[in-house]
Amino acid sequence: MELRQIKYFIEVAKREHVTEAADALHVAQSAVSRQIFNLEEELGVDLFIREGRTVRLTRIGKVFLEHMEKAMNVIDDARQEVIEYTDPKKGTIHIGFAASLASYILPTAIFYFRKQYPDVKFVLNQGTHSELLDWVKKGEINIALLGPLPQDQDKVKSTVLFTEDIVALLPSNHSLANRSSLKLIELRDESFVMFPKGFILHDVIMEGCLQRGFQPKISFEGKDLDAIKGLVSAGLGVTLIPEVTLVDCLPRATVKVPITEPSLKRSVGAIIPAERELLPTEKLFYQFIKDFFMRLEVYQN
Missing domain, CATH: 3.40.190.10 (Periplasmic binding protein-like II)
Known part of the structure; x- marks a missing residue:
């Protein structure tokens, strides 16, 4: 099983169309079809049901997709971690946030953080309370700001920033x-x-x-x-x-x-994975927001 095959498989599963997947990957349609065929041959199962020009996942294909998406998130984290270990102050932070924190809380935290670390980049993802929880659990992001904080969640750790x-x-x-x-x-x-x-x-x-x-x-x-x-x-x-x-x-x-x-x-706070380590740049930001809001609360009181 090759990494390229997994990338092609995920793209086809997402688009349910081999030609569109090939266009997005900037490769020939025949190359995508061949790699998918080789992957199915190796696994000994059909991952897709072919319906003319479109495809859809079989039941086992859906199971395989769920595991491969998690695996790719782990690989992406590993690649990013290697890059950031050379200089954590120049990494990229993927962060999720609730709509109610979009206009003031998140921009204020990022503004003051980038005064200390101006080369850090952010990728922002707005979502509902349940979406943010799901993204952190699945590894799509490692930090989310939301309120109120979730209770009794075994796969995430919560930190109250302010009430x-x-x-x-x-x-x-x-x-x-x-x-x-x-x-x-x-x-x-x-x-x-x-x-x-x-x-x-x-x-x-x-x-x-x-x-x-x-x-x-x-x-x-x-x-x-x-x-x-x-x-x-x-x-x-x-x-x-x-x-x-x-x-x-x-x-x-x-x-x-x-x-x-x-x-x-x-309560407004941050959630992070309970079973995964934050990337080096994420650790910088996570510690920063905890210290930042603690100082802000002391000042306001």
Whole structure:
């Protein structure tokens, strides 16, 4: 089994088309077909079902793909580690992040890190809470920033970077807009703008409201944080939102109001693999963000 065969196999499996895979690999279609045939001959099984010009994985092909993707991640990590050991200060960091950390937390951490290590490069991957967990477990990335931190995950290690409040974002003409604080129950009759099911902030809001004896009336759902803020700004509902997402500025025609009963908070932190070592440059960044947010919390307190 050759590394080239594995690369060709993964590309064909991903595209389900030999010609398209060959174009992406910049090789002849016949070369791809031959290597796939040789691989199947060596393994003694059919990895693909041929359907005209397209192909799809057999059941055993899907199993083989899962293992080969993990193997290629290990090989890529090994190659990158060899490069970085010559100079960890010039490596590349693949990092995942949640949407709520995109506008302030992640850019701020990277900005100050690159003041110390200006030659380090970053590849950024935004994902949902479950996607970030899955990527770290599978080895597609080794560091992810998210909130709240997952509990009881055996394949990842979690580090809390800071804890923040969940606040209410209201239209500025709302009857509660002039309040210095409010109780969550006071929003029971409001129309909510929220992330859809599958997003962790949806679950946080739902849980908080249900604990106070009501289910929020959802008027709009959206996967984009700025769109949610915009709908509130347009007076189409209220939302509960991590305070850090409002650090730079409030959307026009909105106000943020702290919630005192209950006090809604979330932990924000980093997850890394429990069973794999970080690459040298990743270790630099991981230690940096732990120290950076510890100093920031001390300063704020």
